[in-house]
Amino acid sequence: MEPDGTLAIETHGLKKHFGETKAVDGVDLRVRAGTVYGVLGPNGAGKTTTIRMLATLIDPTEGSATVLGHDVVARADAVRSSVSLTGQFASVDEELTGHENLVLLGLLLGFRRKDAGVRADELLEAFGLAEASDRLVSTYSGGMRRRLDIAASIVVTPDLLFLDEPTTGLDPRSRNQVWDIVRVLVAAGTTVLLTTQYLEEADQLADRIAIIDHGRIIAEGTSAELKASVGAGVLRVCVGDAARRAEAADLVATVLGVPVELESDPAALSARGADPERVPGALTALSAAGVVVTEFALAPPSLDEVFLALTGHAADTTDTTDPDAGEVAGGAPQEDAA
């Protein structure tokens, strides 16, 4: 990792322990200004806790963190002046309307009432929420809440925006909208730190990605670097005649040079870690042997596979030793452990 340019975030040995649980256990991050940095990991990996420390909501147990040149503990106020946070669970007020939410934020940021109203209208318009402006947020769909949430984060354009799992639970269309918003924000010069459980999301948005597990970073790099490190994912083949599956498995194994698994579907087989350059050869071989193929798909590596490759264990969210598996449960569940 050789970042050039200014660092928006720099952490050294950042730790957060809640009693016995080590939610974050020594995280070193270097995020260049003007980029999108993705923190990828399963539930309970320590993503939210990391963001909460960087956004000055909680103090680190150990280690240090500098955000936009300010220490998050000693100069928390300076950090707050230049960052915005969009929490994992909508950080908007459900009992107010969309317009009232944004006016409130405007007032709290120092706008006068009239200017806050104008700014709220402008943002609601830009985020496609003008029609829902005077409805209570509790009546909004998940995608609308997310957009309002992000709108609330940019009432004043922040230098750095924290997005904690911005698309978890959203339908594909809302997810694409959020991605579009993030791209526009970055084009306008905002640095974004986003956490996600989805490799595709990190792939789509992030310039660099850190993979985090059990409170530690287990891999860091660009999307291409990480993908190269875990191989090409899975080739899945279904044959037309289940009786010829064994023959097909032999052919695929020979061409790809990787072990082939027979799936529970009697016509299906899959090969992990297939070199994409050799994959077309497998189809040719099957075709030459006269094996009828009904499905032939090379899937990109999933988060599970990245994890499997990097840690030797699956990204198991039900792991009971998980430090902050509570991340799934509510807005700020770690408090209970604190």
Place this chain on the structure above:
Amino acid sequence: MTTTTPEPTATVAPPIADATLRAALSSTARPPRPSGLAASTAFAWRALLKIKHVPMQLFDVSAFPIMFVLLFTYLFGGALAGSTGDYLQQLLPAIVVMNVSFITMYTGMAINSDIHKGVFDRFRSLPIWRPAVLVGMLMADSLRYLMAAVVMLVVGIVLGFRPDGGPIGVVAAVGMLLVFAFSLSWVWTAMGLRLKTPESVMQMSMTVLFPLTFASNVFVDPDTMPGWVQAFVANNPITHVATASRELMHGAVDSPALLWVLGWSLGLVLVFAPLTMRAYHAER
């Protein structure tokens, strides 16, 4: 979704217009930080909006006070003071105190259910005067306290309450009561931030408020009580507030009760505001 366009997701133009969004992003300079008062007022506005959206919240500052005045006047009046009219002159300035003190409890419950919502993460990450969130809530609650007091006074006057101190005395008494209620509220905010559920906040505050409001001089003259109860009553802040309220409303300030009330108010804020802020800070 707001739009009903049936096109497939991949190709449809999202309602997020790049150009509008870019314009929205480029059009703002950061205004100067709001003052503590401005931030508090914004939070008070937030609390009032919630009342506007769910007006049923005002039940506890309208229906209950009316019930209290009616019940206690007609149940006890004849027995304690010979007539309900005579009793009301002494009861009303004090029962306003009792009721408003009781209502302060809801402040703690409201904070307890509010604080765990995601929006508080956002509030905490803003560069504002930190106590503003709580001060704003208390400002809005003071308006609710005022409502309860006014409702009870109106009912009292209809029933025959005639304050000798005139409007000025009544306004002074209500003003003093609001100062005390605001100060007392900090006890519940500290509790609301420490306890797990609104129910436990209610139980705790009831446990404190019941003896405090009943073992006072609100309903009866403490002369007939056993000595140890009298000792409690004489040093109970509610007694001081009730006495000061009677004196102000009837235009005869002749005891140090008012000073006691100011002392209690100051003391409560000095102790419980920092405790509240520490709990708010630790709420993470």
